[in-house]
Amino acid sequence: MAVPLFIFTTTACRFITDTDPKEQIEIVMSYQSNWHTSQLEATYLPILHRLKQKAISISYQTLITEFREIVGTIINLASPMSIPSLSKLLAVSERKVSSRLWQLHSVLEVPKPSSGLAIQTSVDAPVRMLHLSFRDFLSGESLRDSVGFRDFWIGEKGAHRNIYSKCIELMSKRLKKDICDLKLPGIFRSDVDESLIMKHLPTEIQYSCRYWVYHLERSRDKVKDGGIVDLFLRQHTLHWVEAVSLSGEMKEMVYIADALKVTAGSENISALVYDIQGFVRQNQTIIDRTPLQVYWSTLLLAPKKSVLKSIFGPRNIIPEVELTRPLIVQEQWSAVLQTLEGHTxxxxxxxxxxxxxxxxxxxxxxxxxxxxxxxxxxxxxxxxxxxxxxxxxxxxx
Structure with a gap:
């Protein structure tokens, strides 16, 4: 892959001025003079060379493990995250994330704490790739086949597998019924203070809820009976949908459920995902407006043979509700996917x-x-x- 001259120039300049200019120039020139080295390798191998040189305070294997997990996550995220959010998603300290990134300023936009009396420090800004070619390099065949640097290679499928696993782990720990303690089932999402939502659903959790299926799909993994995805869906589907609604992303749930269908690896999983699709399509409007109705009217009115209804209730979720007369509901989800209303x-x-x-x-x-x-x-x-x-x-x- 050819790298435009301006990318090489800006990367080299940032690399050279990062620490010891004389030593950095020598490293850059050594790769420029090697005719076996492609332009992509000449741009980014000096950075990995420097990382290997500085692997003194920690073991080489620790360096590689942390690099793959932290940098591998950053380059494969659907939306960039700040260092604090990354540390919570990956369950590693902010100090470890920062220390692994401090020599990568030539390829990543890594925020630094602001000086002075600034109200908000720039450390809360997201870490971004300066050029997408860095991701192409780290996941490309040339680095995978490199003799001296193949340990830095980041397999795309494995990186996405790690991210969706971390997302599920985080959601499983944090999501719960009425996570914002709203108490009133009929409260409108528009009436919930944004600061309250951010308090209980910070960036890393909102990201996990929105994008874990994105990473699952790109890992090419199939969801199996009894696996982490199956267990998560059978324990936290309603909590997940509530969180997505509170985050203002309910309109995306249709696409997320459709993407989840592709990953089903068994008949049981297919039946569960099909039920989630029907549940979301039929109830997206009411859940978008009143998030807590995911536990109330939506379950009560779900079809008799709904998988979600058999797992979550309604008696399991709202045992205090006494019906004066039996509800007449369908046996299965209707074949009608959408009713478009608006013309007069x-x-x-x-x-x-x-x-x-x-x-x-x-x-x-x-x-x-x-x-x-x-x-x-x-x-x-x-x-x-x-x-x-x-x-x-x-x-x-």
Whole structure:
């Protein structure tokens, strides 16, 4: 892979000025003069060379283990995290994270504590890669096959496996029913103070709830009966959905549940995930508005044969509720995935986008509406037609 000259130049300059300029220049030049070395290797091998040189206070194996875990996490995150959040996700000290990153300022944007009387120190800012080619280098074949530096190679699947495992471990420890102690089942999410949500659902937990399936999918692992994912879902699915709602990400749960389906490795897991999909699709609006209803009306009205209903209740969750008459509920989740409501008159035309993500509907009410197919959310309304919309071409046509 070719590396643009400006990436090499900026990386080399940051590397040279990081500690001992004379020694750093010699290291850079030694790799530039080696005709066996590619431009990508010449850009980033000096950094690994320096790390090996400085591995004095700790054993080489400890260096490699910490590098793979900490740096491997940073380069594979779906959204960057601060050092405090990283330390909590990985269950390592902030000092260890900082010490492992302090020689990587040439390739990572590593925040440093602000001086003076600043109210918020920059250490709370996220750690970011300066160039995506650094991730390509660390997970590439050239480093994997390198004689002197192959120990620094970070396998993408293994890194994602480690991240989703850490996410599940953290969520299993921290998530619980009514995590923000709201008490009132009917309280609206819009009425919950943001600071209260952040107190009980800090960045690392919100990240875990939002992205653990993303990392699971990229690890290529299949969810097996009795494994950590199976146990998590059977113990914490409702806690997880509540947390996602409180974080304001309920609209993403449809996509998350769909991605989770791909990872199912047994019939039992497939049945559980299918039930989660139906539960989310049918209840996303009410849970988005009132997060604690995930334990109340949604379970009461779930189909008789719902897997989630058999695991979580409603008697297991809300034993204090006494019904005056039996509820009439379906046997299974309805085959109806979404009901799109909004037009005030009959719909006269429909057209899907080329990727099937969006749906346009024309109506006799003289409006054209754009819908998100996955979530059923109304995205846009176009007004101004003087007559009903009789036809429309497909997106991109």
């Amino acid at each position: 008159s009959s719909v006269t035309s429909l057209a899907f986008s080329t990727n099937d993500d969006l749906l346009a509907s024309g109506s006799s009410d003289e409006t054209l509406k754009i819908w998100d197919v996955a979530t059923g959310a109304q995205l846009h309304v176009f007004r101004g037609h003087r007559y009903s919309i009789a036809a429309q071409s497909s997106f991109g046509a």
